[in-house]
Structure formats: C-alpha cells, structure tokens
Amino acid sequence: MTKKKYNYYLEATEEDPHRMCKNKNYIGKVMFLLALARPRFDGDGNETFSGKIGVFPLVTYEPTKRMSVNRDAGTLVAKPISLINKEVCRNFLCNMMLPTIKEKWPRDDVGETIIIQRDNVPCHINDNDEEFRRVTCDSGFDIHLMSQPPNSPNLNVLDLGYFNAIQALQHKKAPKTVDALIDAVKKSY
Template identity: 40%
Template sequence: MEISDEILQSVPLHLRQTEMSYVGALKISHSTVHNLKRRGRLRTHTACNKPALSSDHKVARLRWILSHINPFTGNQDPTFVDMRNVIHYDEKWFYLNPDKRRFYLLPSEEGPYMAVQSRRFKLKAMFMAIIGMPLYGIDGEMLHDGKYGIFPFTVQQLAQKSSKKRPRGILETKALQNINREVIRLMLLTKVIPAIKSKWPESLAKDVVIQWDNARPHQVPRDAEFIEATTTNGFNIQFIFQPAQSPDLNVLDLGLFRSIQSLQYQFFPKDLDELVQKVKDSYDTFDPEVNKYIWVTLQNCMIKILKAKGGNKYKIPHMNKKKLENIGILPEIVVVQKEVVVEAVEYLNTMFRPANQGNEEVTEELEVDAD
C-alpha cells in the first residue's frame, strides 16, 4: 500500500502524537505505520519546551558568543577563545525517585512495587555543581578531570519528635527549600571557592572565571570577607553572568546534569542521606571524556546560535565525537567559519543601525564588540 507524503502530512499535528490516533486518522493498520517507519518514511520526534526569547535576548546571545571568538584577519577562519580558566556553575533539584522506571523482566517475574506518600510533595534536594574543562598534556594524558565538586543544600538538625525511623533528639539531614542570596553566599565561601583553590591545576594561571545564570539569588557579594576569599593565595576569581534564557550556553544544563541524573536513577535510595551520597557518587564516577565532549558540544551550539541569529530553534549538533577521538582529530577548540561570524556581525549592525543612516557605519561600541 503506497501512501504519498501529502496524505501523511495532511493529518494535523495534534493527531500525530500517538500511533493510535495517527492510524485512526489515516484509516490504516498499525503494521503499515511500522513499515513506513522501517523504510524511513516516518520518524519519531520528541518536542520540548524551550525558553522564550525576545529580540533583546537574541542580541545578547549573539554579542556573548562573538565575545568568545578570537579576532581574525584575512581569510583565516577564527576559533573560540581558550576556556580552560572558565568554570560553569549551576543548581539543580535531584529527586529521590523518578515517577516511572523501565525494567526488563521475565514473563514469570512480578513487576517491582513503587509507592510514595505524596505525588505532589516529593523528597528532593538541591545541589550546586561546578565543572571546568578537562586538562590534557602533550602526550594526551589527563592532567585534570575538570571536576571541582557537587554540594547539597542540606543541614543537620536535631529531630523534634520520635518516629518509627529514628528516635527524638538524633541528628537528621534536612534539605533546604528556600535557596536565597545569603545561602548562596555561604555555599560559595565554605564549599565552592575552597574546592576551586584546592583542585585548581598548577599549570594554569590563577585568573578564574565562574559563569552562572541570572537567577535572583545569584548576586556577587561585595563584602570584605568574600573579596578576600576570591583574591588570596594569588587567585583572582571573577563572576560573569551568561545571557538570560540561555541554558544552552552552560555545560551543566547542556548535558552534565542529565548524565549525573541518569547515573543516580540507577540506584534506589531510601532516604535523603542516601540520595545525597548517590548524587555525589554519580558526580565522581562521571566520565571526564564525556565532560570533554560536552565542552565541544557547547562550542558547536554557539555556532548554531550564530546561524540562528541568536535564536534557539536548532538541533543539538552531533559530530561523532567518539569516532573523532579514536582517530585523534577531535578538536579541543572548535573552528568557526568566517562567513558565519561576518553574517552575525552584519545582522547586529542592522539591528543597531538607526533608520535614517541607511548603510552607514554603526556605532563604535558595536564595532569594537564585533572585532
């Protein structure tokens, strides 16, 4: 039975979300749809909500990416700047268990039983993670894995009442639910900055840049204690804000959190203490090779954003990084086509040029940023 592409596309998208509704609208059998997928006539696609971007967001994303490209002259294609001194920072909620789990069982096996007290109020904890680029030597040996730590927002306090799990007066772990500016400052002072100083590679300069998003609690403290912590022992730790609505410009949101969560869901923690330990174990066992791949993906996403004029309507690029790694041609710093950069700069020039100037020169500030 031959079905044309016009007939397949004539079904509205809201009737193409399940195979049942699709075959019902086409009035065909399920086996016909399976054959169409097997022959490549149909494909499955998962659509996810992406952050809504205004024109200001798109301009900010373009300017951010252009600032991360080395200056170039002539016909030579430019490259991204060296990011080995950059550390990405973000927070994420980790839950005790997912709503659904998939198992492979024998026909005679009984399905695992999962039960929770409330589907709305789930046991969870927020973690702060920091990650940098892995550092390799001339011979390819790994000098630093880029991992500086993952830290839970939890406190130890005395139990006020007795329960079947523990007696009254014993120390128990509680997850903080209100992560405000002061909590972030304390975490930076007691966990993040000491971890960076103790694990920072000796071969790199101590000018450290921490990139984080524009969440409301993310305010750089200006008190004397914090300034001293970021400038002692020869360090110069600075904080920069990535563009708003841009999780695709942070390696944690781009792939590392998903990798850690998939590892954490392989276990079955029973309480908050086990959840914290399993998340830390997942972070520690996270493959540094995958970390290197995510930083390469970040640079390729930047190229996609340039081509999309600052938008986020693009597919995460795949370049067979494992295969390129095996043959020794995986780039640590990605090359950008000169035409892509020039086109993005011309688009910004159009956005900033006053209407009465036509094709005249743009403002000096934008020219400096484009350079």
C-alpha cells in the first residue's frame, strides 16, 4: 500500500526504509469516489455546511475462506474492485452516494438543482441514464449528472490541491492492508 517510487529525506544516522513486496507491480490499489459541494455560511460567517458529503471506497466485502493467524474464517475482508464498469458506477452512485447526499444536504437548499460533475471516463454512466433519473425522481431532489468538458481546468484544482493533500496525509499513516488504507483515507478526508 505505497507508491512505486518514493523519495525519502533521511538524516545521516537514519537507515533506509525497507519495503516488503513481491514486486513493485503487485502494490495494492483502491479507487475512491469522493463527493464534495460548495460550503455554506450564514450571515455572521459561521459555517452551516462544510461541503463534505462523503468518501466511498470502491471495494467489496467478502468472507475469508480459511482461518489464519491474522483472522478467523468467515471474517469480512475488503477486496478492491478490479474492473470498474458502468454497472459498478451506477451502483455506487445510486446506492451509496445519492442517499448520503440526501442525508447531508442543507435543508435550506433542498429545492435547488444539484449537479454532479465528473470527468469523462468511459466507465461512467451517461448523463441521462434512466435508472439514475428514476432513483433521483423518487426522492424529491433535483439531481442531474454532468460530464466535465474535455481538457477543462475546472476540476484541476481538486486534483492538484485537495486530492493530493488527502493522499499526502494518507501516506503518513503507511497502511499495510486495504482496510487500513480505507481508514487512513477517511481520516485524511
């Protein structure tokens, strides 16, 4: 649960860190779905809504088949989803992200249109997906999907600033398992 290449600045008395891994190509990777909104403030400048909606790891929880030194048989373990496709994206949007938006969204802004903006990755669902529209219409919220224009700098600030800050904080924890990585990212968020 680390990078392929990592720079260390060590004192003369410190030893080089040692990483145990079969190969640099076998380093585990987990993708996360992160939901942010514009923070809201009242007339006095006090924060009424932080804008943090949630961070959702793209993992499945499977029971272990055998008992080991680390865990009993049947313990649920997080496994990264190796193939992200439209069905996985639709499932996470409809079953995890939308209920969290409905729960955390400020009650003053319920009638306004909510636009979920994302990049143009081919595995994402279409902007006018029927199942997504059906789920959003049932709630009373006006939620729409919008793909980011190609080569747009709109989300570049998030990539360079916010997401790199979360990743830098997560790397300080040095997680060794997928569950530890998920906890580190959620605490960094």
